[in-house]
Structure formats: structure tokens, C-alpha cells
């Protein structure tokens with residue numbers, strides 16, 4: 001096939017209304033020019049990262065709306081928008097798998113292109129790391145304190161599957177899906193450069209394991225421990241086998 005012919009078709013003219021509205025001319029030139037790639041995996045590498053940045057932009061933007069709706073106690077809106085954030089994080093995690101189609105050797109060629117760049121410089125990731133505290137503060141004020149509720153009451157003492165409870169569960173899911181992204185990203189590193197490697201900033205890759213222990217909403221995880229411990233105190237933490245042996 002005539003590569004140059006198809007390359008120019010891929011970029012499009014940029015003049016149809018569809019192309020103008022979506023700014024495809026600029027979008028499709030956000031990657032290196034076809035002749036500049038260091039190998040045939042580099043386009044995929046750039047696109048996956050760029051798409052992930054777009055999903056993180058959408059997630060961050062949506063979390064701002066969620067915060068507004070939490071302050072209005074508009075639970076239907078909060079849940080619908082959290083679903084959007086959850087799906088976005090799932091897509092981000094699923095998309096990492098595309099990079100499994102790149103061999104470790106070919107990645108080393110791409111790595112040479114990155115300077116000392118690090119995913120920790122990702123604007124989308126950095127903003128998502130800053131949003132959980134204001135969200136928690138809004139949730140605590142509007143769904144809990146204003147109604148004389150606590151996390152313990154909505155999960156256990158006064159459990160009724162209330163609005164506060166379903167919003168809390170949506171927040172826990174956001175927390176969990178963010179963790180899953182971090183976990184699968186670490187698996188991808190394991191597969192591509194190895195966990196024993198050093199980042200392009202000279203840091204041990206193993207340091208990323210600390211991120212796996214970060215919880216956005218620790219109170220929502222701690223309540224489960226406390227409920228299980230309380231249950232254990234009541235019925236016995238270690239129980240007899242159902243078979244009687």
C-alpha cells in the first residue's frame with residue numbers, strides 16, 4: 001500500500017463541519033509526524049497516553065460538577081455523574097492493555113525519546129490526586145453533619161440504604177477504581193521494564209507501590225474493619241466450621 005497516500009487520508013482535510021467542530025486538524029497533529037516515529041510502536045504509545053490525559057480531564061471536570069451537586073444534595077445527579085467517572089477510570093485501566101502489544105525491546109527505543117519525563121508529571125493525574133479532600137469535605141458537611149449523621153450511622157447504627165450511604169459507596173468506588181488503575185499500571189511496568197528498574201528520574205520503580213496504599217476516603221474503608229471487628233466481638237472472630245469438624 002502507498003503509505004504516504006494513506007497517511008494524508010488519516011489526517012483528513014480538516015474542513016468538513018465534523019472536522020472543524022472536533023478540531024481534528026489539531027487533534028491529529030498532536031502526535032509526531034509519521035516520518036518521525038522511532039519505531040512502529042511509538043504512535044500507539046503517544047496515543048494511549050494522550051487519550052488517557054483526555055479521560056482524566058473529563059474525570060476531573062466531572063468531579064467538579066459532582067462537588068456542586070453534593071453541596072445541593074442532588075443525589076440523582078451525583079450518582080449519574082459518579083457513574084461517568086467510574087466508567088472513565090475503567091476505560092483508562094482497560095486501555096493500558098494496548099501497550100502489552102509492544103515488546104520490551106521496542107519500548108526501550110521509545111524510552112529514549114522521553115527525556116527524563118515521568119507519568120508523575122501528568123496534569124490529569126496530578127489534578128485527580130487533589131480532588132478527593134474537597135469532595136470529602138462537601139460530603140461530610142452536606143450529607144452527614146447537616147443531618148446529624150456519621151459514617152458509622154449510615155453504614156451500621158442507622159443503616160437504611162440512605163442517600164448518604166449510596167453517595168458514600170459511589171465515592172468508595174471512585175477510590176477503588178483509581179487504585180485499580182495504579183495496580184494495572186504497575187503490572188504494565190512489570191511487563192515492560194521490570195519492577196526492579198529505575199525510572200527516568202533515577203527513582204526506584206518500587207516506590208510506586210506506595211501509591212497502591214493511598215486511600216482517598218480512608219473513613220469509608222475503616223468503617224468496614226470496625227463493623228467486622230464488632231461482629232467478631234459479638235459472635236467470635238474465629239468461628240466453628242459449618243461441617244462441625
Ligand code: HEM
Pocket residue numbers: 048049052053096099107118119120121122125182185188189192193198199200201203204205208211
Ligand atoms: C509501557 C508503558 C509504561 C511504562 C513503562 C511506564 C512507566 C512508569 C514509571 C517507571 C513510572 C514512575 C516514574 C517516576 O518514578 O518518576 C510511571 C509513573 C506513572 N505513569 Fe507510567 N508507564 C507506562 C504507561 C503509562 C500510561 C499509558 C499512563 C497513562 C496515564 C501512565 C501514567 C503514569 C502515572 C500517572 C504515573 C505516576 C503514578 C503514581 O504516582 O502512582 N503510564 N510510569
